[in-house]
Amino acid sequence: MKSIDIIQNEIIDDFNMFDDWIQKYEYLIELGKDLPLLNSAYKIEDNLIKGCQSQVWLHAEKKNDTIIFTADSDAIMTKGIIALLIRVLSHHSPQEIAESKLNFIAEIGITDQLSPTRANGLVSMIKQMKIYAVALNN
């Protein structure tokens, strides 16, 4: 598995190909639409992340010492963001996830969309992913 930082750099490169925000948003929407479905058994209150304007369900499980995330949201842009977070953090060890520094968000040039405001719940999502990683680390 590639390191978290290498994946982040790949994402930054991907977004650098786009000329304007419309292309970036369209890409994000595409990622959202392509995000694998979350097993409906996991779309439960317990997996809801608080603090988002849209509903976000996040599920984590441990497999061979790495954490696998799956998620869903009722808003497609939010789903696109989750898709990126999953691409960066999933399949890594709890320790790598807990210690990761996510700089790609600031770098990909859609910071007003991805800025850590309460409305999009980005901060809550990252926090919850790290909490899962720590919780599943034994």
Next chain:
Amino acid sequence: MMLNIENIRAQFPILAQQIHGKNLVYLDNGATTQKPISVINAITNYYKNENSNVHRGVHFLSGLATKKLEKTRNAVKKFIGARYNHEIIFTKGATDSINLVANGYSTLLKKGDEIIISELEHHSNIVPWQICCENCGASLKIIPIKDNGELDMDCFYNMISKNTKIVAISHISNTLGTVNPVEKIISKAHELGAKVLIDGAQATTHVNLNMIDLDADYYVFSAHKMYGPTGVGVLYGKEEALNSLPVYQGGGEMIKDVSFKKTTYAPLPHKFEAGTPNIAGIIALNEAITFVLKLGIENIYNYERELLEYATNEILKIKGVVIYGNSKNKTGIISFNIDGIHPYDIGVIIDKFGVAIRTGHHCTQPLMERFKIPGTARISFAVYNTIEEINICIEAIKKAKSMLV
């Protein structure tokens, strides 16, 4: 009278701004309106030339600040047609005003007493009453709404009884725009001996207010939704209604005499104005009232109705659009969804076109539950909005839709 919108727009410095390289189209006026230069100047002028504490000093500036603050009280009294200046209490906002009254009622009510609110209330007119009920054992009754966003008045007439002690209802729904039949509610409540609080947060620039005619016991609103500053609100109460409430916060200004044996309280309005108020904001509220009165509330209402009708027609041309709140009696608010699209997605995309609207539950979660939706996108007008801006907004929504489906 025809309003000169260009002239009005010129008074709002923020409207000249560019957002993401596009002209700002500000359609989130239900959340807060922008401020005309006269209001902004009143605030800076206060801090530059007049700053001083009120009701305390014997010196010149303190006297000046006090006089200006009391002038606003007088202006508010006239603006809402109250009997006395001391029926006007300055607060932090509509929320603060409701909390003041609800807190008082938690000492006046007991188990078996009932409070009536409605399904379309803002959280600010729900939660304080829930807290009140928790504290005193009274129970909360909810007037349901009909599919078109109007209160189900038959239910209200069935629900209200001798046990009802207070009815708290918004004048205009911030999510649906519905103008509620507050006159009918007030007269029915009074018949049965209940008091009425009207949440006028969305109403002050749309309805000519006269407290004596309306006969509400309490009426609350926020300055920032009527072209005034944030952090200032009004609690109007009939003299006897205010006097029946216990003191809310203790501190300076609200006392007559303080001793460790017994403290006595100042008469109205100071009884409810503990601590140094938002003096600059209160003074600036006077300018906001002047601004509104100069244009004329009826003219503002009529102009916004024109915008509402135009925008409603245009938005309904977009396939899949559903509008929530279709009362004939509504103000310039359009809450909508597009089939299969989350309102949040619309909001973040049209923001990129410089268009500011609100998405989400608008602090009315029970209402969202009623319609079984996670939220809506809401367009809300002010007097400076134009048909051209609506066109930009509609185009942006169309573009967002094409990106999202």
